[in-house]
Amino acid sequence: MRHRYWKSILVAWVTILATSAAQADTLLNDVTIVDIESGALAPGQSVLIEGTEIAAVGPDLTAGDDVRHIDGEGGFLIPGLWDSHVHIFSSPTEPDTALPLYLINGITGIRDMGALWPIADQQALQARIETGDVLGPRLILSGAWVDASPGSWPGMFLADTPEEARAVVDRIAAEGWAAVKSYSMLDEATYLALAEAASEAGLPLVGHIPEQIPLDTAIRAGHDGMEHFGRVTKACATREGEMVAEIRDTLMHGGDLQAVMARMAGHNRIVLETWDEALCDRVLSRMAAAGLHVSPTLVVADFYTGNWPAPDAPRMRMLPPEVRASWDRPDFRLQALTDDVRQLADSSIALDRRTFAMAHAAGVPILASSDASFANPYLFHGFSLLDELDIYVAAGLTPREALYTATVAPPRFFGLADQDGTVGPGRRADLVLVDANPLEGLETLRNPRAVIVGGRVLDRAALEAMEARLLAAGE
Numbered sequence: 001m002r003h004r005y006w007k008s009i010l011v012a013w014v015t016i017l018a019t020s021a022a023q024a025d026t027l028l029n030d031v032t033i034v035d036i037e038s039g040a041l042a043p044g045q046s047v048l049i050e051g052t053e054i055a056a057v058g059p060d061l062t063a064g065d066d067v068r069h070i071d072g073e074g075g076f077l078i079p080g081l082w083d084s085h086v087h088i089f090s091s092p093t094e095p096d097t098a099l100p101l102y103l104i105n106g107i108t109g110i111r112d113m114g115a116l117w118p119i120a121d122q123q124a125l126q127a128r129i130e131t132g133d134v135l136g137p138r139l140i141l142s143g144a145w146v147d148a149s150p151g152s153w154p155g156m157f158l159a160d161t162p163e164e165a166r167a168v169v170d171r172i173a174a175e176g177w178a179a180v181k182s183y184s185m186l187d188e189a190t191y192l193a194l195a196e197a198a199s200e201a202g203l204p205l206v207g208h209i210p211e212q213i214p215l216d217t218a219i220r221a222g223h224d225g226m227e228h229f230g231r232v233t234k235a236c237a238t239r240e241g242e243m244v245a246e247i248r249d250t251l252m253h254g255g256d257l258q259a260v261m262a263r264m265a266g267h268n269r270i271v272l273e274t275w276d277e278a279l280c281d282r283v284l285s286r287m288a289a290a291g292l293h294v295s296p297t298l299v300v301a302d303f304y305t306g307n308w309p310a311p312d313a314p315r316m317r318m319l320p321p322e323v324r325a326s327w328d329r330p331d332f333r334l335q336a337l338t339d340d341v342r343q344l345a346d347s348s349i350a351l352d353r354r355t356f357a358m359a360h361a362a363g364v365p366i367l368a369s370s371d372a373s374f375a376n377p378y379l380f381h382g383f384s385l386l387d388e389l390d391i392y393v394a395a396g397l398t399p400r401e402a403l404y405t406a407t408v409a410p411p412r413f414f415g416l417a418d419q420d421g422t423v424g425p426g427r428r429a430d431l432v433l434v435d436a437n438p439l440e441g442l443e444t445l446r447n448p449r450a451v452i453v454g455g456r457v458l459d460r461a462a463l464e465a466m467e468a469r470l471l472a473a474g475e
């Protein structure tokens, strides 16, 4: 029955947002194209968009009257941004809010990392976005999360033995997910079988490094993309092995998620006291050599430190009232916070950021990511990805390097045929036009002049209309 309910929601959504199917081709004139990889600027360019694709780029393009002409007025054109770690399916209606929030923030691609919707319904929405029936960012479905029973969250795939891991991967492959996602409570043998089966199925292994195995084990198992940053900082502590063994012990003696989280809370101090720069250099160079991608989600610290926006901030008012209300009630993650962890929070955050900057300098590939979800209080679809990029710059990356993690690295990691973070012919027309040179500062991303998604141009007026609809829905 719930299934049918979701379907009807989806239909309502499509009806609201579907615009005319016949979409005019567009000639965008007088823009400065920003090459995020090299930092080169190409002023005075035109971009011809036909259907969902960029057809031509050059200084002297012309087009007939049947093509919509837009004067870019010297604005700066960059590829659309990606948020590589989000959850948009944690309630039946979450996409109604999430999809427009991404677009108004210039995010034209998202990777979902864990969902409550049936996969068929996720795929139906994905297909409607691809064809332009639904206005939203391109969607990658990597939320096939696998955990030890009973599962840290409802609806997870469960595996407690190597045999179960292999069976779960068969199912994930058959259902058409883009990746296998490991989760925190898996034991080592099950995790290693999961990694092997994913590789045999041709699926990347992404997700959490299980708490009871060392980071180096995951590197050697061929883990492709890891979520969150804490395990990297922990691996730079000389006592990582001891801490991991302690978690394994807790689980072997029947400890549950609460018990593990209590142990982990105590680890913050040990990490701070035994973090070692020379060890960290060795860990990071092994990660870089293995091509282990990291989705840092550093912005998640805001949730734990209570760095929350005022109730009347626009980003709060654009949320459904019931979501705002649920965020007022702290869940098990905040309840697990001890006074010790709170006192150490500033030092822990600073150490994460320092380690993050070292990781980037060592060549560890980074995928900008926020963990935004209705189920993750004070992490906002759209806005939080821009906050995350600001954190990267605060940690020492240049604006260009930060943008690279949101425009170039994601489509290449996902292996997309028609997107690679460049603006050129044959590429999908997912673009953002901003007023100022973003290589000199990312503030300009907060107020894009236009967002182009799958060839459809959302100018400032269209973006403001979307904001107004979200504000009205949030009342």
Ligand SMILES: [Zn+2]
Residues within 6 Å of the ligand: 085, 086, 087, 113, 114, 371
């Ligand atoms: Zn997540």
